[in-house]
Amino acid sequence: MVDLKTPAEIEQMRAAGRVVANALAAVKKSAAAGVSLRELDEVARDVLRSAGAVSLFEGYQPGFATSPFSGVICTSVNDAVLHGLPTDLRLQDGDLLNVDCGASVDGWCADSAISFCVGTPRAEDLELIATTEEALAAGIAAAVEGNRIGDIGAAIGRVGKRAGLGTNLDFGGHGVGRRMHEEPHVPNGGRPGRGLRLRAGHVFAIEPWFWTGPGSTYVIDDDGWTLRSADHTRGAHAEHTVAITADGPRILTVP
Ligand code: MG
Ligand code: MG
Numbered sequence: 001m002v003d004l005k006t007p008a009e010i011e012q013m014r015a016a017g018r019v020v021a022n023a024l025a026a027v028k029k030s031a032a033a034g035v036s037l038r039e040l041d042e043v044a045r046d047v048l049r050s051a052g053a054v055s056l057f058e059g060y061q062p063g064f065a066t067s068p069f070s071g072v073i074c075t076s077v078n079d080a081v082l083h084g085l086p087t088d089l090r091l092q093d094g095d096l097l098n099v100d101c102g103a104s105v106d107g108w109c110a111d112s113a114i115s116f117c118v119g120t121p122r123a124e125d126l127e128l129i130a131t132t133e134e135a136l137a138a139g140i141a142a143a144v145e146g147n148r149i150g151d152i153g154a155a156i157g158r159v160g161k162r163a164g165l166g167t168n169l170d171f172g173g174h175g176v177g178r179r180m181h182e183e184p185h186v187p188n189g190g191r192p193g194r195g196l197r198l199r200a201g202h203v204f205a206i207e208p209w210f211w212t213g214p215g216s217t218y219v220i221d222d223d224g225w226t227l228r229s230a231d232h233t234r235g236a237h238a239e240h241t242v243a244i245t246a247d248g249p250r251i252l253t254v255p
Helices: 007-030 037-050 123-141 149-162
Strands: 073-077 080-082 096-105 108-117 173-175 182-186 203-206 209-211 218-220 227-229 235-237 240-245 248-251
Touching (some): 007 037, 037 073, 080 209, 080 235, 108 235, 123 149, 123 203, 123 240, 149 182, 149 203, 182 203
Antiparallel strands (some): 073 096, 080 227, 096 108, 218 227, 240 248
16 A cells, blocks of 8 residues: 655655755765764764654664664665665775665654765766766656656666666665655666556655676675675665655655
């Protein structure tokens, strides 16, 4: 069942989205060589706390996880791309860091992720990040009334394929509302013109993730969470929570 949010509910999700965006911006500002992932988690934690927001990640334990998540952000470095646990690992110059954050305010959720380079970037990492952001923009542009869910996935997949990036469709976007993960699944690929017809009031997290490739398989670390490319190529992830409105897609996870 995919429910429609009222304009007032979307405003509440916008409030959560602002907090998430601020937390991600603070983490990006603090990320530097020598800083640990756990310290970055503290930075995000402070932003959530001072805004009266509740983490959606801490204590979360979906079916695939062997233990509850212990951070308020996912911090995935280099060949890790999703669900990275914030550990004592210290960032190094040239690392590619993927940060994901989810929070609720007054029971309404928002979910967003960014990828960026620490210190001196590698050209190929900048290109990977730019393409991932381009895929997110293409997915958002397809999130309009009258389109179908498959149009979002197809738009994302087209960008990744054109750039020759490694893709895996196991994880993707999702409905967002009172819970972080609601129906429907929003795929990062597939054929256009299929699936749920989009209506004003739908709110989705759209979240492409790619590897420099060519591999498309992953391994999970012993921590039960951190998802890493099997061939150790680097990955990037970009995510926004987006409301479909009569005036077009509205990104909720901006400052
Ligand atoms: Mg997320
Ligand atoms: Mg998400």
